Amino acid sequence: MLGKTSMQREGLLAAMRYNPALRQNSMILFGLNALYVGFGVVMGVVNGGMPTVMRAQGIDIATAGWIYLLYLPFGLTFLWAPVIDRIRLPFLSRRLGWIVTMQGIAVLGIAVVAFNEGASPLALFVFGFGIVVAIATMDIALDALAVQVISPDWRSVASATKLAALSVGTMLGGGVFVALSGVLGWQTTFLILAGLLGLLLCPVLALRGLDDPRFNPRVASENSGGASLMRLLRTPVLRMRLFLLTVACCIMFPLVGLNRLMLVDIGVPIGEIGWIVGTLGPLSMLVTSAVSIPLMRYMGLVRSMLVFAALAFVALLAMAYGFSFENHLVAIVGAVAIGAGVSGIYVILATKIIGWSAGTQPATDYAAYYGISRFGSTLMTVAAAQVVPLVNWGLFYAAGAAALFAMVFLLLTLIGRND
Known part of the structure; x- marks a missing residue:
């Protein structure tokens, strides 16, 4: 077995040596996904950890739900995305200049938080909001870079590996980070987080040449000076894409985002939620990312979406059963499975979004598709x-299952298009 594995590894390395396109695309995905891991860590801390801890401390569901407002900058990036398309910072390249600057601000902000444990809640919230804005802005530039440097035949692989990277980050931020914060202490935990985000910035610097119009025709075709959100909203087809995507996210993400609160309500210990759901949830998304690539290749986008929608529907039934009969095991299985099902659907949507954004204002269009739908789903x-x-x-x-069923029919036409 070891010999066979070694031969497979040597074969892959040989293929990369003699296939420049494979080597280049692998390098691109590695650089991009390293930063997506860091993005997932921050999302995990904001979205997966704090509401659960608050609920476990006895705060009611409605109050705990307000912490999700810290997630809003991720959904508002479309408001300042045109600035990323229009302005080039005076160092590195158009995209990398923004990526490095925003990631650096986030690292600095987290380091400041590490040394201010006793600050007032309002001050910490302001620091946290600034960190989230910086990370969200970095993500705009990173997505625009991805649109420009990923070749069309690698889009499905890119969307699947992005999910894998975000899942690893979410597992660290929403699971390991939360579970170990009490052991490591405030300062050490946040300094480790700052160091991790700084380290994950390094691989993307190798992509500088690919973000240069002299070597990449898609960069050369950019006309970023006139980037505008209204350009997207004026086009009926693009408006319909955006509307259906937003409706889908408003249905899917509340079904995933609140399941930990349900587990607290039926008596699942906070430690089990942190370790089991916070770890197995992202791991199930990793499996989804691996499975989605061959599924999309051999079954197509529509049939693949139906497979993941069926998984999400079964997961909703499991959570409803687990709550009604206070069955911890069934409820936990459902809470993990719903993340996998929704993630699979979103991988398929992300594959389409990469293609939709490959125009003259990639940061603006990508941020609009992701940001507006993310904003709507956060409010929902x-x-x-x-x-x-x-x-x-x-x-x-039960209502979520009915809404999911209706959502699938809404998306069939959108996903089935070849544009």
Whole structure:
């Protein structure tokens, strides 16, 4: 077995040596996904950890739900994305200048937080908001770089590996980071996070030449001086894409974002939620990213989406059953599976978004597709947290299953297009 594995590894290395396109695309994905890991870490801390800790401390669901507002900058990036397309910073390249600057600001902000444990909650919230804005802005430039340097035949692989990178980051931020913060202490935990984000910046610097119009025709065709969100909104086809994508996200993400609160309500210990859901959830997304590549290749985007939608539907039934009968195991399995199902659907959507954004204003278009849908889904998650106490988790998941069923029909035409 070891000999066979060694031969496979040597064969892959030989293929990369004699296939420049494979070597270049592998280098591109490595550089991009290193930063997506860091992005996932920050998202995991904001989205997966704090609401759960607050709920475990006895704070009601509605109050805990307001912490998701810290997630809003991720959904508002479309407001300043045209600036990223229009302005080039006076160092590195058009995209890398923004990436390095914003990641550096985030690292500095986290280091400041590490040495201010006793600061007021308002001050810490302001620092946290600034860090999230910097990371979100870095993500705009990173996505624009991805649109420009990823070749069309690698888009499905890129969207799947992006999910894998985000899953690893979410596992670190929403699982390991939260579970170990009490052991390591405030200062050490945040300094480790700052160091990790700094380290993950290094691989993308090797892509500088690919972000140069002298070597990349797609960069040369950019007309970023007139980048505008209204350019996208004026086109009926693009508006319809954006509308359907936003509706889909508003249905999917509340079903994923609130499941840990449900587990607290049925008595699952906070440690189990942090280690089991916080770890197995992202691991299930890693499996999804690996499975989605051959699925999309051999079954196509539409059939692949139906497979993941079926998984999400079964997961909702499991969570409703687990809540109704206070069955911890079934509820946890459902909480993990819903993340895998929704992630699979989003990989397929992301594959389309890369192609949709390959125009003259990639940062603006990509941020609009991701940001507006993310903004809408964040508000819907906050609203859902206010609604759950008025009904119950069983009815919430039943309504979610019906909405998911309707969403699939809405997306069939959008995903089936060849544009």
